[in-house]
Amino acid sequence: MSALPLAITGVGLVTGVGLNAPATCAAIRCALDNFQETRFMDNGGEWIMGCEVPLEQPWRGKTKLIKMAAAAINECLGNNKQIVPKATPLLLCLSEHERIGRVIDDDNQFFLDLQEELGAEFHEKSRVIARGHVAVAVALKHARQLLYELKAKHVLIAAADSLLVAPTLSHYEENERLLTSQNSNGFIPGEAGAALVVEAVHAKQENQLLCHGLGFGVEKAHVYSEEPLRADGLTVAIKESLNDAGCGESIIEFKITDISGEQYYFKEASLAFSRIDRTKREAFDIWHPADCIGEVGAVMGVVMVAVLKAACEKGYSKGNHILAHLGNDDGKRSSMIFGWQAVGGN
Template sequence: MSGLAIEACGMSTAIGLNAPASAAAQRARLSNFEETHFISHDGKWMIGAEVPLDPPKRGRARLQALLEGPLRECYAALGDVDPKDVPVLLCVAEGDRPGRLAGVDTSLLHDTLNAIGQPIHADSAVITYGRVGGIVALRDARDLMKKGAKKVIVAGVDSYLIAGTLAHYDADDRVLTETNSNGFPAGEGAAAVLLGRGGAFQLLGLGFGREPAHITSGEPTRADGLVAAMREALGEAGIDFSEVDYRMSDLNGEQYYFKEAALAMTRVLRKRIDQMDLWNPASEFGYTGAASMPLMLGLGLIAGQKRYAPGRTVIMQTSDDDGRRGTAIFRMEG
């Protein structure tokens, strides 16, 4: 056991502008999918989930507006810890994603913290690994706490509702439309979690892997990368997969990732179990990219606190288009 735990969370999503509202809507399986203003190459409206910001904002200013609320929720939970002593690790879109907004790496974190009146710690950093960034951030947060940090905030913000981004994925028939069911519903959102040592939702293990037959490779996957990540996390946690109560994943609606997740489970599971629930937050929030892992962490915390999770132990899985795979295992104690 790492001694690291999630103590609080914040969210800004298409179905809720704070963590309690987002988690309650997700529990009720509510969604906010609508036709976007974007048209696919076959002339059909693309489906997406937009956060209802008031007043509306666009571009990098929109990402900042999405991020401010979740960070405020986490800072409000600091207690007697001075905010200047808390590093923030911000997960954003991968560096080579088409349509990526300028300034995300260099100024978004600084400008957002300045806007909410919080200092920036010298160890704060921006992590540009998209969906897998949240697992990387957990690893880095654990290292920071080993070096003496009392608390760390891990946050993520992202949007696929950008013309250049959607045009790229639409050209590859990867966006959900009324004529393409094997695609993802574009979404956006932000989430943050406060990590410390006093919470009940404790990190048991982390794992990483690399999938050679990723979604754009054209090769059939054996789920080698996800299997490696799961086995590493389970080994670190010191448990068998059969001891996990439920799964949470960033599955986005594309058949490739569902097949990968199913294959990985069959390869790792060695003991018969009757059932293991799979939570797929993208079904309610849309495809949220770098925000997906912080969102899952927050949902797991609230589900454990309110006792509606299928059990105490959850394995969270994430995969990106370039083959990076990551897994985290958490358990609600007490």
């Protein structure tokens, strides 16, 4: 396995099915959702279904994003009193700048406002990663450098995003991406905040979820392209993550993805894995948390990692070696290899 693995030692979640990580992960394990009619209407005159986070006040826009991110970060800080914000870089994952309807107009100001909400100032190496779905993998790559080269003790990775924005929903509906009364091949929009605590791996005698490998690729035949899909970008990303982890595909026991309902991404995931899989398998589970929380943009990757951690800790995962992959609409792809290190186990 990788010489520079990362340990996921804490999680925080705020989603439409739970306002903390245990509640959210329990709901996802039970396949519960909170899909309800939103205040937005589709072109057929029907209410659009969505998964809204029920906070104590009806906040909207940037304010709600800050509240969700702060709550997730506070959950991590509350569970680990050794974290010193001033000495801890915060890597904040946000939606791509190009996304239609993006409510954040100044990333740096948003970061400052988040610090003010938290009443804490983070390390000078903190940064915003506006990369959408693949942001969590980019953040883990930066975290690896911060932990092993700059010797940071902890790194916080946080994310906040919402697709429950009128211009965003209109854009996706016009492009037949949204699940509506007139389109069955689409996703249900949602919103969420999430956070992870990442540490370097030392000789700890404790159970922990480790990220062993990271990989990246670019798909030319992305969802808006008219080129035939061969899943080249995702295949490259998966192969790179396996090489980074120093293992072969045979070690993978199940996978978790950001798939949220569109046939394109199901087809891509199937094609990519079939191109690297050389192992005879009786079963191979595919988990997609979006079934419960909706499409939550840049937060999805962080949620996926948190779900894996809970599943491994509570013993309901489908194995100890997991593939996780994500993709952006513009073709950017990322892949991560996770392993559960159990005391006395593998």
